[in-house]
Amino acid sequence: MTPPLPALPRAFYDRDTTAVARDLLGCRLLRRGPGGQWVETRIIETEGYLGPHDLACHTARGRTPRTEVMFGPPGHAYVYLIYGMYACLNCVTEPEGHGSAVLIRAVEPVAPATLPVRLDGPGRLTRGLGIDRSDNGTDLVEVGALYIAAPARPVTDVSSGPRVGVDYAGEWAAAPLRFWEAGNPRVSPIGAARIPRRRTSR
């Protein structure tokens, strides 16, 4: 693929986190590899983390070195290490100081049309695209090695459900802040409609 596809403006991120989480579906996540080659993907699953009042949100534990980026201006990447071995990619939302972000949980390849790695799952997509904590703080509004562009066509059919892996968050565990493109079979089936399994024998 050949960017520059224009990056989404900062105003896109400087909004209600739930709206940003929904509107990121269909957007392009662009990654330039070490060899200068581009990979264009399409966002198909997200989760909103609303701020310090949201007990599932990292900022609920206050302002710390790790969450500094989340309290910063919108439109920056918040990348953190989970379980000692996977990175998770987020976009900071709302005005500076708010402490909210959207986790990108799954993308699908656009160009190249297929890749030898899976990109569904927050840990798999960062591993597959070579995203790690060195990308923390990247300004996604700049056309750089990692940024986000507008969708070819907006996603209108959106499903939602509880976020994954936040059972510790009390009342907030059940909040329907996970969003995915309805009917897309590449979204991991956690909480989504069961994927009909292909017949393997005859």
Add this chain to the structure above:
DNA sequence: CCGCCGATGGTC
């Protein structure tokens, strides 16, 4: 198909 468990290391 479902559920359990280990890997692995930053964070507070």
Add this chain to the structure above:
DNA sequence: ACCATCGGCGGC
């Protein structure tokens, strides 16, 4: 001690 995960394995 916990954790916004993943993949392998064993049981049904």
